[in-house]
Amino acid sequence: MIFKTIDKKDFNKFLEILIENNSFFAPQKIAKDKNNKPIYDLRLVNDFKEIDFNYDILKYPPRRFFLPYREAISSFEIKNSSWQQNINYETKVPRILLGLHPCDINSLNKLDKVLMLGDYPSPYYTIRRKNTFIIGMDCDPKPFCFCRSVGTHTVQHGCDMFLIDIGDRYFIEIFSNVAFDFLKKVTTKDITKKDDDEYKRIRRLKAEKFTAKIDVTDLTKILDMEFQSDVWKEWGDKCLGCGSCARVCPTCYCYGIEEKIDLKFQQAEKLKILHACTLIDFAEVAGGFNFRPERHIRLKYRYYHKHRGFVEAYEESLCVGCGRCGEACLAGITVPEVISSIRE
């Protein structure tokens, strides 16, 4: 891999040009929570000054740039008994996302496996993914972060460049050719022994800061053994079946389809809307039969998909340990607690 360092003032200049030339999204303060703490998320930036580099985490996952909550995937013009299908694969201009943390970049890598690299790659996702330039940024672990337990606290690929703050400069990991060519136009420096040491020191410090964790040893087998465990019923009694956890999860991708037709029966639209496996109708079929009628069964399934099914298919977990679901859950259900209760 190619590493460089860049002075912060040079980097800021670099960003100014990127903002001017592209559709650019970066962390901004969007609201305050009930404790009066600011909430940050990615928003369109027109001026460098709008970027808030003090953001701690992005409240919502970057998934929506690739998998919008709701999108019209195709439409039909209906005439007499015939029709014409129009397919709306996205062709918007490319865009840049600044400030994704390792968990978020890794979440995209996991989505890639399902939506881009396997059978039947999705053009909706692939077009957006290939046309999004990602500048990742290192982070400070929060009490709910357990990415280290699932190996998603560092970035191996999946973004164009990744920044680590080393005081007055950024240490840059360059992942893509596009990023390399862009950086050629501004002043960067080759890394020195000193930068190297500083990088390692900062990484070590970060690793020590994690408090939350899960133990994934033999988890696929333990989940199988505990399939009928009463522990699931206890969690199920707490779960509201609201789907908030899936709404904030960077790797949740399940959806439903709704077709709408106008009153004149001339225009129809096919909408793809993200769903959640904890919602009651997730596995309901025509005639009213429901394969997962109870809350605890659906909640269990959520864990099975993340920590067992996906592991079997790809040898890694689908959960990136961002802790967002635990933060969002009104019933206070968190991944580390659920996993440890299953292991006991």
Next chain:
Amino acid sequence: MDLSLKYQDVLSDNKKIKTGGRLNRKTDLGNFEKTYKSEITGIIELTPLEKLFQIQIIDQDERERFSFKPGQFLMLEVPGFGEIPLSISSSPSRRGVVELCIRKQGRVTKFLHKMQRGASVGIKGPFGTHFPMEKFANANVLLIAGGLGLAALRSAIYYVEENRNMFKDIFIMYGTNDPNQMLFTYQYETWKKTDGIKLFTIVQNPDKKWSGRVGLITDLFNEIVIDTSNTHAIVCGPPVMFKFVCNKLNDLGIPMENMFVSLERRMHCGMGKCCRCNVGSTYTCLSGPVFDYWTVMNLKEAI
């Protein structure tokens, strides 16, 4: 200084590497959402609840390239109403023409039942795994269905009829709750008369006109003598049924790996994307709908 990103035309890049031949959605990004426009060419009313729709792809080129294997399903699009998975009920040797046996249930199927000959619908597919007929060569074959399960089994029946010489003895066993639910009754005579094919039907609740067997589908096993060391079975029907049937067959000495079942789950894509058809650790639409029973036994909550 200009630092603007260039747009990557993913679709045309993909076209360049696209392989020809059969409709292969696994490589062609641009065809992901495309539904092949088709015409309803005929409708046969089988029961008050089920109709058989004969459907033909309109474009000749697309029609010639469309082929499927017994047990596969397709996604039928009714613009404005929805898209639903349906087993292909017709013979795999007929290209670009499919027969779908559809039960009237919800939004899409109710509307379909009102549609007339000549109306146009869309077809995506075929999708999923198939009954591995090649593996059954030189073996006895049990084709067992309950209720609507015959819809999925029928393409396998066509296959064994058309390739009769490939197999040893063939037993078709079909059971329903009551006699008026029986599907494809007009074909029973042909099946029975085919050399080496035996048809058994049974109902649970006979009416006055019924003079055949009464009981559960598993009762039929008492009537047949087969060499279980060389027998394969396909079982289609509601989950409770194939659980009983497969366990019974296993007791008779047929390994679970030689039994094949077709699972049903809610589906919204057929391509492993929507996650709705998930069963155990896998997707019904990609790894199924046809699974061998050993695999099913190892999938959590499959049955």
